[in-house]
Amino acid sequence: MADHGSTSEREEIHLPGSSILPLVAGIGITITLLGLIWSWWIVLFGGLILLYSAVRWIRTVREDMANLPTQRHR
Secondary structure, eight states: OOOOOSSOOOOOOOOOOOOSHHHHHHHHHHHHHHHHHHOHHHHHHHHHHHHHHHHHHHHHHHHHHHTSOOOOOO
């Protein structure tokens, strides 16, 4: 193995926290599609679930990205 200097810096791997929001979005999509068969108010209900979960999911990802450390250049 080659030594690339006396100070070894490791790249930090960032993994997002666990979230139930993708599951809720999938449930909203499923309800919306079933509503296309049954009734318009079920489409509306599923759409609202999907919209709520998408907004929360995007907000969570933005906050998570804002908290990432900035990249250092030499």
